[in-house]
Amino acid sequence: MTGPAARAAWLREQLALHDYRYYVLDDPQVPDAEYDRLMRELRQLEAADPQLVTADSPTQRVAGSPGAAFRAVAHTVPMLSLDNVFNEEELRAFDRRAHERLGEDAPLTYVAEPKLDGLAVAVTWRDGLLERAATRGDGSTGEDVTANVRTIRSLPQRLRAPAPALLEARGEVFMPLAGFERMNREARERGEKVFVNPRNAAAGSLRQLDARISAARPLAALFYGLGRIEGLAAPDSQQGLLALLRSVGLPVSKEARAVQGVEGCLEYYRDLGARRSALPYQIDGVVYKIDRRSEQERLGFLSRAPRWAVAHKFPADEALSVVREVEFQVGRTGTLTPVARLEPVFVGGVTVSNVTLHNIDEVHRKDVRSGDTVIVRRAGDVIPEIVAVVIERRPPGAAPVTLPQCCPVCGSVVLRVEGEAAARCTGGFTCRAQRQEALLHFASRRALDIEGLGDKVVEQLVERNEVASPADLYRLSAAQLAALPRMGEKSAANLLAALERSKHTTLPRLLFGLGIRDVGEVTALALARHFGSLEALMAADEDSIQRVPDVGPVVAAHVAAFFASAAHRTGIRALQEAGVTWPDMVPQAAADGVLAGRTFVITGTLTGMTREQAQQALVARGARVSNSVSKKTSYVVAGSDAGLKLAKAQELGIPVLDEQGLRDLLR
DNA sequence: GATCCTCGAGTTCT
C-alpha cells in the first residue's frame, strides 16, 4: 500500500493515538491545532477518494468539546512533556545522542524514577506558604487548581525551614490504587458513576469546581522537578533537587535512584517493571534524567521536550477498540452470554478480539453497543474486559443491545427467570450448542479426561450428527474420525486410545461429567462419598439427597430431576453398555485422618508436584481443600507466583506453607 | 432476615 491510501491509514492511526491520549489518558500530547491539521488532511484525502473512507475513520464521528471553567495560569517557565521511548533500542539511541552532544565517553549518571500515571502540576510556595497550583495544560498555559490542590493531605501548606523565598516545584497529582478502589466501590454502592482508572479519577477530582468534593477524594502527590527558585541557588543535580524538595517537606518518590549508563537504566526498568503490580499507585513507565545540571544545560531542549530526560514506557494495558457487534453464545446449561467482537487490538502483550460481557445487565450497565469505541483493559489479571464506552465517539443511530427472544443457535424460546442474571435457551439437548458444550464438559480434564477431544472435533461430530450423547463417543470408529478435517490416522488412533482409557473412571468424575445443574467438582465428590454408588443416588428422593453436606433444596431438586428423566437414565445405561465403569465408593459420613477438620487452599505454581497431587495427598489425610481463602481456612499452601489468595491469607493472618512446609506436614 | 462462606459457570490467549 502506497500513496494516498497509506497516508490515510497513517493519519487514522495517528489520530487514534491522540484520541487515546485525550480520552483515556486525559493527557493530549499534541496541541489541538496539530490534531485539527491531521484531521483536515485526512478529510481532504477522503473527499478526493471516497473509497478511502473506513467505518472507523475519525472523520466519521461527532466531536465533543472540552469545557474550560478554571482561570488560566501562564507558566513563566514552560511545563514541558517528555519524549517517549518504547524499547531498549530507542533508549540506547537517546543515550548515544546525549553522549555525542556532550562529547563524553564515560557512562552518564541518570536519576531513574517511576513515571506516575497522574496529572502534572506546578505548585508555588512564596516565603514558605502555598500560593498557587496549576495544571500543565498545553505547557505554556494551565488551569488554576489551587483550591483543589490545597486539599491534598500529603502536600504541605507551609514548607519546612529553611525554605527559599520562592519555590515552584513540579510533580504529579495521582490517586493511590487503594483509595481509587475504595472510592469506586462506594460510588457503585450509591449507584453513581465510577471512574475508568485512577488517572481519570485524579483528573476528575482535580477539576472539581467544588473543592469540598476534591477534599473527599483520596489524592496524593509526588514531586520531581523545579520550575523556579529564588533566594537559594538551584541544586546542581537532580539528586540534589530531590534532596532539597524532601528537606522542605515535599513528598518525593522513594523509588528514585541514581544509576550508571544505559545498563543501569535498563536494570532499574526491569526491576520496577517486575514490581509494578505491587506498587501502591499506577505507573506507566520509568523516567530517566541526566543527573548533572551542567550537562542538562548543555543538552538543552527540543521544541517541546528536554534532551536530557526521557520516559521509558511499559507496554500499555489499556487501549481503544471498536465493537464490531455483540453476539450471544450458548453455554452448556443454555445460558446466553453476550460477547463483544472487537477490532483486534494489541493490549497487555496480546491481541484481543473477544471480550465477555457476562450477562445482559452488564451490557446495559456499561451500555455497550455495536459500533461503539470502547476502552479495553488487560491488566494483571489475564482476562480482558471492557472498561467503558467512549460516548463521544458513538456513531449516530447505534441501538442498545437487546436480549434475543429466541436462541441464536436453535431458535427455541429464551427464558429469563425473574431475579436471575442469566437468560437461558429452553432447547435443552435439542439445541446443538448445548449438546456440543455438554460433550466438551463430559470430555474435559476434570471429568472423563478424554485427551484430544477438543472443541473443533466435537463441533464437527455434532454437526455431522455422528454424536449426540456421551455414549455415542464410544461407538466412533477410526474411519469415522479420520474422515474429519485436520484429523489423520495417527490422531484418530490417539483419540480412540484416549476414549478407551477414559472408560475406567471414578464415580465423582462421572457425576461431574454428566453436567447436572449446580453440580460441580466439589458437589459431585460430596454426592459420591455420601451414596457410594450411582444406583444408590438414582434411587434416592429429594429429601435424602438434601442430607448430603452443602446440598440444599435447590441442588437436591436439580439432582432428583436429572435422574428422573427417562432420557438421562437411558444415556447412563448406554454408557455402562459401552463399557464405562467406575468402582463403588465406601459411603463415609465424616472424613477422618490426621488432618481431619483442617481446610487448605492451594495457590501458585508448585515445582515437585501438581496442585492436583497436593490436593489428593491432603484429602487422603482427611483435610478439606477449598478454592477461596476465608477466616475458616487453616493453611494456605503457596507455590511460586502466588497472587491475590496469598495476599488475602496474609491479611487475615492465616499461616502460609511453602512447598517444603507442605512436604514436612504430609510426612 | 442478614451475613458469610463456598461453589459453579463462563471466559482469553499462547
Next chain:
DNA sequence: CTCGAGGATC
C-alpha cells in the same frame, strides 16, 4: 479471575 447464587450460620 470474577460474578452470581445456594447453603449454612447466627
